[in-house]
Amino acid sequence: VTxxxxxxxxxxxxxxxxxxxxxxxxxxxxxxxxANIVDISHTVDSFNIRQGAIKxxxxxxxxxxxxxxxxxxxxxxxxxxxxxxxxxxxxxxVGPDNGIFSYVYHENVENVSAYHITASHYFLKxxxxxxxxxxxxxxxxxxxxxxxxxxxFGERIEDVxxxxxxxxxxxxxxxxxxxxxxxxHFGNAITNITESTIxxxxxxxxxxxxxxxxxxxxxxxxxxxxxxxDKGLYTLLNSSGYVELFVYRGNxxxxxxxxxxxxxxxxxxxx
Amino acid sequence: VTxxxxxxxxxxxxxxxxxxxxxxxxxxxxxxxxANIVDISHTVDSFNIRQGAIKxxxxxxxxxxxxxxxxxxxxxxxxxxxxxxxxxxxxxxVGPDNGIFSYVYHENVENVSAYHITASHYFLKxxxxxxxxxxxxxxxxxxxxxxxxxxxFGERIEDVxxxxxxxxxxxxxxxxxxxxxxxxHFGNAITNITESTIxxxxxxxxxxxxxxxxxxxxxxxxxxxxxxxDKGLYTLLNSSGYVELFVYRGNxxxxxxxxxxxxxxxxxxxx
Amino acid sequence: VTxxxxxxxxxxxxxxxxxxxxxxxxxxxxxxxxANIVDISHTVDSFNIRQGAIKxxxxxxxxxxxxxxxxxxxxxxxxxxxxxxxxxxxxxxVGPDNGIFSYVYHENVENVSAYHITASHYFLKxxxxxxxxxxxxxxxxxxxxxxxxxxxFGERIEDVxxxxxxxxxxxxxxxxxxxxxxxxHFGNAITNITESTIxxxxxxxxxxxxxxxxxxxxxxxxxxxxxxxDKGLYTLLNSSGYVELFVYRGNxxxxxxxxxxxxxxxxxxxx
Numbered sequence: 022v023t024x025x026x027x028x029x030x031x032x033x034x035x036x037x038x039x040x041x042x043x044x045x046x047x048x049x050x051x052x053x054x055x056a057n058i059v060d061i062s063h064t065v066d067s068f069n070i071r072q073g074a075i076k077x078x079x080x081x082x083x084x085x086x087x088x089x090x091x092x093x094x095x096x097x098x099x100x101x102x103x104x105x106x107x108x109x110x111x112x113x114x115v116g117p118d119n120g121i122f123s124y125v126y127h128e129n130v131e132n133v134s135a136y137h138i139t140a141s142h143y144f145l146k147x148x149x150x151x152x153x154x155x156x157x158x159x160x161x162x163x164x165x166x167x168x169x170x171x172x173x174f175g176e177r178i179e180d181v182x183x184x185x186x187x188x189x190x191x192x193x194x195x196x197x198x199x200x201x202x203x204x205x206h207f208g209n210a211i212t213n214i215t216e217s218t219i220x221x222x223x224x225x226x227x228x229x230x231x232x233x234x235x236x237x238x239x240x241x242x243x244x245x246x247x248x249x250x251d252k253g254l255y256t257l258l259n260s261s262g263y264v265e266l267f268v269y270r271g272n273x274x275x276x277x278x279x280x281x282x283x284x285x286x287x288x289x290x291x292x
Numbered sequence: 293v294t295x296x297x298x299x300x301x302x303x304x305x306x307x308x309x310x311x312x313x314x315x316x317x318x319x320x321x322x323x324x325x326x327a328n329i330v331d332i333s334h335t336v337d338s339f340n341i342r343q344g345a346i347k348x349x350x351x352x353x354x355x356x357x358x359x360x361x362x363x364x365x366x367x368x369x370x371x372x373x374x375x376x377x378x379x380x381x382x383x384x385x386v387g388p389d390n391g392i393f394s395y396v397y398h399e400n401v402e403n404v405s406a407y408h409i410t411a412s413h414y415f416l417k418x419x420x421x422x423x424x425x426x427x428x429x430x431x432x433x434x435x436x437x438x439x440x441x442x443x444x445f446g447e448r449i450e451d452v453x454x455x456x457x458x459x460x461x462x463x464x465x466x467x468x469x470x471x472x473x474x475x476x477h478f479g480n481a482i483t484n485i486t487e488s489t490i491x492x493x494x495x496x497x498x499x500x501x502x503x504x505x506x507x508x509x510x511x512x513x514x515x516x517x518x519x520x521x522d523k524g525l526y527t528l529l530n531s532s533g534y535v536e537l538f539v540y541r542g543n544x545x546x547x548x549x550x551x552x553x554x555x556x557x558x559x560x561x562x563x
Numbered sequence: 564v565t566x567x568x569x570x571x572x573x574x575x576x577x578x579x580x581x582x583x584x585x586x587x588x589x590x591x592x593x594x595x596x597x598a599n600i601v602d603i604s605h606t607v608d609s610f611n612i613r614q615g616a617i618k619x620x621x622x623x624x625x626x627x628x629x630x631x632x633x634x635x636x637x638x639x640x641x642x643x644x645x646x647x648x649x650x651x652x653x654x655x656x657v658g659p660d661n662g663i664f665s666y667v668y669h670e671n672v673e674n675v676s677a678y679h680i681t682a683s684h685y686f687l688k689x690x691x692x693x694x695x696x697x698x699x700x701x702x703x704x705x706x707x708x709x710x711x712x713x714x715x716f717g718e719r720i721e722d723v724x725x726x727x728x729x730x731x732x733x734x735x736x737x738x739x740x741x742x743x744x745x746x747x748h749f750g751n752a753i754t755n756i757t758e759s760t761i762x763x764x765x766x767x768x769x770x771x772x773x774x775x776x777x778x779x780x781x782x783x784x785x786x787x788x789x790x791x792x793d794k795g796l797y798t799l800l801n802s803s804g805y806v807e808l809f810v811y812r813g814n815x816x817x818x819x820x821x822x823x824x825x826x827x828x829x830x831x832x833x834x
Contacts, residue, residue: 477581
């Protein structure tokens, strides 16, 4: 199946300083001039596969069906680590088998399969041992975007590497224990407590609100940032469906010293 | 009216570290696969609406007619602040009603109208209270790019929020008093004294040159940067039509401690 | 000759903070709505022409034939420095005549010609003395992408400015003396000793391996990064065909204080 202007997204830890990303874009366009290449981010912290997995998890589902998501945070490049294609009912994912697609697996348990890329006739002729992003993943994504079926690139595999994704712990009918798993550009601290977990919890409680416990303090919730006027710490349900700690027009992480891994409590309150 | 490959530009304070920009691009492409998305800048200082307005003001007019400019520096997101479309004879602008389009109004006094976006059936279904960039502005820009008339998105409004834009003060027939309003990446300090003001002033003076007074010193003018060989402070009329202070191959702002808001005098000289 | 979706790449020292890059993209799209603009890098160190030349050299050849590469690191803009088009058998290059295309000349000795851009009717009407990137190079690239023959823009010239590119010195049948010429985003230090030099050297030696001498120490070679497990300094032949010094999951340049210009020895070893 082909689409009119196939989208290939790129997520890497290559930064914008060098020409690595440009080499990949050149390799893709050399195979499919009609590919619409969209940068997700190239500023994943060097070698931080988990952070790359989270960034991809935050955005892949906003793209139209048939989008090909390429993710290259790949410190193990050149070793016996497998290059893979992951397929869900809506998307393709291309990258190394090192956990970078953990959130894709986590959120598509029923509809996900993976393929070990071995069909080397699709690879770039300059194939090196240190830049699969350019030599393997770019051409594979480009050929996928031209309609080559994903089964053509290699055998199906079942033992894809996945990170453990820490789930919040339901402590009681109104209390959840979670943790901060990402801090964004504005300093907002995002916890692993999700809207769907809250909905499950609040099913038998009628109309509810919530508070967060952080560092021994109760943090009040708001619906949006500018509902607050002071520089205190507040919490809201953010645009990705996660409970988030924030300071209005301020950097919550810096001001209140909040880091990835910090514990947070969540308390459901009847209104 | 539709164009072949409609352009949607993006200006935000979201940075490139997170997936916010990618979520917006996904939302746009989900509605119009043919949109040509062009990044203006995503490094506006967090929440700095005025800086965003200036950056947009510097570049919007270089794009072809029918371009849709989306600007999302939006600390007030989720409050009763209105989402708006601003329409000039050449362009569409989509974003919050918080002053971000002040320069557009300033430069299009005769040909500008605004519409309060209320037609929520165009919004993304995942609509959140904290990310109108993705949930409202992106789909509205995408539907505009598909030819939906701007009147379909809501009622015309007259009371759009605009910053006061400090105008240079004409002190005498040869002297203007202005101020620095932007410092660029190279450290060049851009003043609010424009080519057109100078032209009006010099109409009855024949051939003229100029000097700038900064911090009690007279600054000589040049036509281009490399006309200078030393590391002194000079001034020229820059590529956007503004009088600018510069150091050749150096950072004028850092070396001479020039900041936004600093006063400058402008002296017209006969040649 | 025209292609379906002509590619124009951009390499500048303009950063992403200002609107300079957006002004260029607007100018290009104003002439050719079908241009596919690809950013190579906008974070060349300010005014560092040599660094820009290296970055362009690393990636231009991965793009499909007919790609137009625009490079604007241009501290001499406005002076009598010439705007030029460089043409190889595969690509066009547009930018200032200041050495930015040195690697293109170095690698295309047989198939390269240059043209002095003088046909000012192709320039942007707002032509300034300080922003040829927008006013000259962008429209010239855009018209090239529409099929205007390169000869139309001006006369052929022979005296294009080129940097001296330091070549490694062959000291004996098994020893080469080279230097570090680039440090990438990960801190890998790239030397000017290339795969082809090594191949020439090893022709009569059968199967070979190599070591690098740096700072009085012998550095062992590996095939890929993760073949190493400790944090020592190693060397490999990188994906661009250069000998490179690296630390696995670490910043070699920072840890071992390696800088551009540092000498390295190369020793061929029989296996």
